[in-house]
Amino acid sequence: MHNLQAVASSSLSLPADSYIYGITAAAPGTFAAISSDDSLRVFDAADLNRGAVVSSHTHDGGVTSLRSYAGESQLLTGGRDGKVRIWDVRAGGPVVEMETARHSPVLSVACNPETNTVVAGTELVSSQAVVAFWDIRSPKEFSLQYVESHNDDITELQYHPTRSNILLSGSTDGLVNIYNTTITDEDEALVQVINHGSVHHAGFLSEREIFALSHDELFSVHPATDPDDAVQVPDPVHFGDVREKLACEYVAQLCIGGQGAFIAAGNKMDNRLDLVPLVSGPEWKLDQENLWRLPGAHGEEVVRSVCLDEQSQSVFTCGEDGFVRAWKLAEEGAPVQAGSARARPKKEKKDRFKPY
Template identity: 80%
Template sequence: MHTLHAVASSTLSLPTDSYIYSITPSAPGTFAAISSDDSLRVFDAANLDRGSVVSNATHAGVTALRSFGVGGSQLLATGGRDGKVKVWDVRAGKSVVEMQTERAAPVLSVACNAETNIIVAGTELVSSQAVVAFWDIRSPQKISLQYVESHNDDITELQYHPTRSNILLSGSTDGLVNIYDTTIADEDEALVQVINHGSVHHAGFLSEHAIFALSHDELFSVHPATNPDDAAQAPEPVQFGDLRDPLGCEYVAQLCLGAQGMYIAAGNKMEKQLDLVPLVSGDSWSLDRENLWRLPGAHGEEVVRSVCLDEQSQSVFTCGEDGYVRAWKPAEGGDSSVQSGSGSAKARPKEKKKDRYKPY
């Protein structure tokens, strides 16, 4: 086991009792954050207190944040319960593109494809319909494509394939992870793979040929990405089951991918710690618990919401329901930096809030 130590922490000047939902890389050396006060902020990785407010009111209920680099521009995309998706120019400090779902269906997830100028949103279930909606940001007034039958509950995850800009993954609380060829308008024909996992908290591509799924009750699995043009039998998925017992955690925040590896971010509120457990591939997939990185103190008794592994600064950044962003590094002269990829000061008091595997 290796240890990371908190070297900085900041509330980003947020109002008291705010949650920080998500952080994501913005321009080099900077990160963006969305929070329960519906603000969008950016901060400096080298100095967490050096930052700015892009918007104090991104949405009536912000839900999603993604980086969206187009032509060297410093852009961010957000989604909200107001049924809108917005693109923000950080340097200008304003929204430059705005899109709207049909019937103002609340947006729960967003994915961006800079290569094709496409933004896609996954909606909440409204009138028995959950929609995967696509826009070309050059023509934001109209939806360019919709898939409306593949999910029958809230769409919680969207992600593009790492190398194929026409392949999109979606995950839903209906238990399905779907893979689409987005060059095909007909929804039945566009659906190239379906994985039945359980209510999806997070899902995505581990590589060009592997997909992970994490459920809301911490069930985890890794599946081969099937190729419809390849008649060879795909390998069996690896079912890890409930990660809480084997990892000694209470919840799994997310899976972090970096240039040098993949990590399961597993939190324990009672023990006030977060572990980054390597997920390794070989003949199969396994968890390397011997070489986990522990973040002692984490965010106290509050849930860690988001983790970023920063290659440039060789640091780990976390945010949570205590309203803090924290930066972590190995101790001087200690372990080498955690290999990276997507701080513990005294937390301020806060009031608790109610909180078919079948390829086609």
Template identity: 65%
Template structure:
């Protein structure tokens, strides 16, 4: 375990009892969404508030935040329980610059951005037996350019683009599946190039260009090699770590932070602590 030194602390000027849902790097420093439905900008050096981009980001509550939308990757994307995805310019305080609407106004639980293709993707809550992954070109926001409506049968909790291949997208859901798509393929069945059955997905993503991780809501963690559907060789076995709470002496896992081999951020409510564990990939998937 690496020892980390705290260099700053801040309440972000939030109302008492508020929770911070997500932080994301942006051109101004850091962006933050929280339970008071605000979208705030913070100086990453001293954690002082720069501005409040929105005090009412989404009616019903903001749920998710990502950076990297737009041609220059400078826009912030938020999703909310109002079934909307909104883009915000960190250099302006005039409100959202673009708005997209999910199918049947289903609450949006996850977003991802691809600046190279001007694409924003949203994953929804299960509504009327459908959980949808919708793609928009931010230059033409009125209608989605592509939708996957059959790949998940429960809430879509995670979306992430491949770090080097702009056409590869990962989705995770409480139905237990992590899906990987080739988004250049219009047919949904053909676009699905790999399916990982893990358990109700809290977080999932790319640990490296050829490695996927998955973390369930009951803190079970696994690492899987990406597969090539055209390769006849047997699929390599995943590395299954099981429930991380006992081996890491924690009560919950917050997130995996890629970088080198990666860090796992874990928490303990009893001691109000946040601990980072260094994760080394086993040789079988390196």
């Protein structure tokens, strides 16, 4: 086991009753964050207190999702107002805006700058959950919509790491779908379906492997199949409910960095977060002997998002305590510091979406 040390902490000047939904890498050396006060902020990885507010009111009804877009200054957000926006950090405002049919709340977003494509996954509205596509050069019209593949909230979207025409979606209906987006007919476009359970997170581990994590912490790894390839694929690996295996209360997400994939497993009672390596050799397994522990984590509050930053050799976390924290490998012989969180009175949390 390796211990990481909390080296910095910041509330990003958020109001006292706020908590932070997610962070993502932005321009080199900077990160972006979305929060329960509906703001979009950027901050410096080297100095968490040095940052700026891109928008204090990102979406009517609340911002739900955040991704980095192309270039060094563009961010993509989705909100409960049914809108998807691309923000220019330097200009301090949205440069492109798209809108779902019937203003359906957006719960997930993805983008492919190579094809100028933005995609959004919606909440179930009038018995319909939609995967909606836009070409940002014509943002007023849909370039494509898949309206029958899911029958509940769409919680995850991700493009294939090397194939710009392959998109993954996950939903609380229990399905992880893989589409060939060059095909407009929805039935024909669907090239793989995985039945996993209410999807919290899902994505590509590699070009040929897919992971799925449910809201009740069921975790599995599946081969990506190709209907035109006759090669026999390996069986999926089902880990089941990982809470007992990892001695955790919840799984925040799966992180992929230069050193591989890690499951971020949190324990509020013990005030810790563990980054557990997911390794294959030859079978997939959770390498608990070589986990990275973040002692103290975010106290008794849930960790919402984790970013691995190769450039600064740091880990960044955010949570429901309203703080962003930076972590580095503790020096040998040095005491491991848990980091001190300023106690904040909490208002009742908004019923925006419930990942745990």
